[in-house]
Amino acid sequence: MTEPTDQTEQERHCAKMAKRKAAQDAEVAEKTIARKGLLIVHTGTGKGKSTAAFGLVLRMVGHGKRCAVVQFIKGGWDTGERSVLEGFGELVRWHTLGEGFTWETQDKARDMAAAAKAWETAKALMAEPDLKLLVLDELNIALRYDYLPLDEVVETLKGRRPDLHVVVTGRNAKPAMIEAADLVTEMTLVKHHFAQGVKAQEGIEF
Amino acid sequence: MTEPTDQTEQERHCAKMAKRKAAQDAEVAEKTIARKGLLIVHTGTGKGKSTAAFGLVLRMVGHGKRCAVVQFIKGGWDTGERSVLEGFGELVRWHTLGEGFTWETQDKARDMAAAAKAWETAKALMAEPDLKLLVLDELNIALRYDYLPLDEVVETLKGRRPDLHVVVTGRNAKPAMIEAADLVTEMTLVKHHFAQGVKAQEGIEF
Numbered sequence: 001m002t003e004p005t006d007q008t009e010q011e012r013h014c015a016k017m018a019k020r021k022a023a024q025d026a027e028v029a030e031k032t033i034a035r036k037g038l039l040i041v042h043t044g045t046g047k048g049k050s051t052a053a054f055g056l057v058l059r060m061v062g063h064g065k066r067c068a069v070v071q072f073i074k075g076g077w078d079t080g081e082r083s084v085l086e087g088f089g090e091l092v093r094w095h096t097l098g099e100g101f102t103w104e105t106q107d108k109a110r111d112m113a114a115a116a117k118a119w120e121t122a123k124a125l126m127a128e129p130d131l132k133l134l135v136l137d138e139l140n141i142a143l144r145y146d147y148l149p150l151d152e153v154v155e156t157l158k159g160r161r162p163d164l165h166v167v168v169t170g171r172n173a174k175p176a177m178i179e180a181a182d183l184v185t186e187m188t189l190v191k192h193h194f195a196q197g198v199k200a201q202e203g204i205e206f
Numbered sequence: 207m208t209e210p211t212d213q214t215e216q217e218r219h220c221a222k223m224a225k226r227k228a229a230q231d232a233e234v235a236e237k238t239i240a241r242k243g244l245l246i247v248h249t250g251t252g253k254g255k256s257t258a259a260f261g262l263v264l265r266m267v268g269h270g271k272r273c274a275v276v277q278f279i280k281g282g283w284d285t286g287e288r289s290v291l292e293g294f295g296e297l298v299r300w301h302t303l304g305e306g307f308t309w310e311t312q313d314k315a316r317d318m319a320a321a322a323k324a325w326e327t328a329k330a331l332m333a334e335p336d337l338k339l340l341v342l343d344e345l346n347i348a349l350r351y352d353y354l355p356l357d358e359v360v361e362t363l364k365g366r367r368p369d370l371h372v373v374v375t376g377r378n379a380k381p382a383m384i385e386a387a388d389l390v391t392e393m394t395l396v397k398h399h400f401a402q403g404v405k406a407q408e409g410i411e412f
Contacts, residue, residue: 013314031405038399038410046391048248048258055254055261055287060409062286080268081261108219133409165410182404184396185252193244193388199237203266203339204244204371 037164038182039157043140043173046187053135053167054081061091065132068125072118073098073138073170079206095121098138115147126160133165140170140177154180243370244388245363249346249379252393259341259373260287267297271338274331278324278376279304279344285412301327304344321353332366339371346376346383360386 040056042049057067069085074096085092097118098111119142125134142148154176157166168177178184200206246262248255263273275291280302291298303324304317325348331340348354360382363372374383384390406412 010314028405031403033402033404035407036399036404038404038407040410041396042254043396044394046393047389048254048261048391048393051261051265052254052258053261054264055257055259056410058260058264058290059257059286059412062288062290063409065409080265082268084264084268108216165407178396181397182399182402183253185254186394186396187252187254188250188392188394190247190249190384190390190392191387193242196239196388197237198239198242198244198388199234201241201244201371203269203271204246204262206265 035163036182037160037162037166039160039180040165040167041140041173041177041181041184042167042169042187043171043178043184044186044188045171046189047192048187049169049171050137051081052185052187053137053169054085056165056167057085057092057133057135060133061085061088064091066091066128066130067133067135068093068128068131069095069135069137070118070122070125070139071096071098071137072115072142080203093125097121098142111145112147115142118142119148119153123156126156126164126166129161131164133167135167135169138170139168140173142170143174143177144170144172150174150176153177241369242388243366243368243372245366245386246371246373247346247379247383247387247390248373248375248393249377249384249390250392250394251377252395253398254393255375255377256343257287258391258393259343259375260291262371262373263291263298263339263341266339267291267294270297272297272334272336273339273341274299274334274337275301275341275343276324276328276331276345277302277304277343278321278348286409299331303327304348317351318353321348324348325354325359329362332362332370332372335367337370339373341373341375344376345374346379348376349380349383350376350378356380356382359383 042052057069060067069092082094086094095118098114122134122136125131139153143150143153158180160166248258263275266273275298288300292300301324304320328340328342331337349356349359364386366372
């Protein structure tokens with residue numbers, strides 16, 4: 001036996017949730033484009049831009065689809081995910097072409113050459129017909145420092161084949177990149193443990 | 207032979223980057239806490255909250271560390287990453303206990319029971335000494351609907367053993383959760399392909 005007040009609460013809950021479901025269903029029904037390769041941008045100063053991109057690679061691998069990662073800026077650390085994702089053999093190809101953060105190398109010419117080589121690799125991968133997802137990690141940084149011609153990069157991405165998903169990561173995404181994108185997420189830093197004097201943690205930062 | 211103007215530009219670049227590197231190095235040197243299990247929150251209405259959390263699992267697995275995922279709300283789709291991560295056997299345990307989004311079930315009592323069971327599972331996992339990372343996926347949603355007692359959840363998370371990392375995902379994180387966290391990232395939606403009438407894409411949304 002349910003108390004009348006509980007019943008009323010349950011009814012109210014049902015009515016609210018039924019309304020929510022109707023709105024959700026209507027939203028889904030509105031979508032008419034069944035398949036489209038998306039240009040996805042992860043930007044902002046918060047954490048998770050590259051991590052979420054590699055999470056998408058993981059999801060794609062789960063569906064048996066081929067992915068590739070091109071790193072435009074090499075991080076200071078060897079990251080754990082690279083070794084795991086490379087373990088999927090033919091499904092994941094990983095290219096690290098950047099030379100480290102530019103404030104580490106202090107050699108603009110070398111950084112520009114590395115960015116150009118990374119971009120050539122990216123274009124070659126985009127031409128592979130069975131590639132489903134391409135991650136251009138930290139491409140926004142290379143564009144921010146004008147290591148690559150923005151117009152050419154954006155036009156090439158816009159001209160990708162219609163079923164290829166591309167994820168571009170890095171803070172300070174250029175307005176032209178955001179304009180060209182289908183999906184843009186800004187990762188915003190709300191609170192960081194570095195401020196409490198905590199060092200980078202294995203498995204979290206690297 | 208380098209042109210004098212190029213040299214000047216290169217010098218300017220070097221000086222700027224050397225300054226940047228010094229600031230970066232100083233920041234790193236300031237950190238005194240070498241190891242600490244972090245309470246990480248991914249919130250906001252944008253994409254990538256769960257994806258970045260699963261990306262952290264991938265990174266941990268790359269370091270050979272044990273991880274677990276507890277899903278408080280079951281998504282409508284089978285996600286690709288679950289099957290991949292479960293393929294790592296003992297390293298990753300995955301529990302889906304939520305009953306689907308609450309506007310799908312329209313049964314508050316059932317949802318509350320599912321959330322309580324998920325929370326019991328989470329507490330049992332936190333007691334396992336070799337677990338390194340625990341993802342509490344969509345816990346914020348369960349807390350938002352008052353399916354779980356906020357105070358108890360936050361106190362338990364704060365009282366976790368000092369070397370356990372916990373990632374809590376879901377929009378509308380409670381202020382008490384943000385207060386307790388070491389690292390909070392808000393994923394903000396800048397632009398979404400749903401607005402262009404594009405359906406959810408395999409390998410991206412699911």
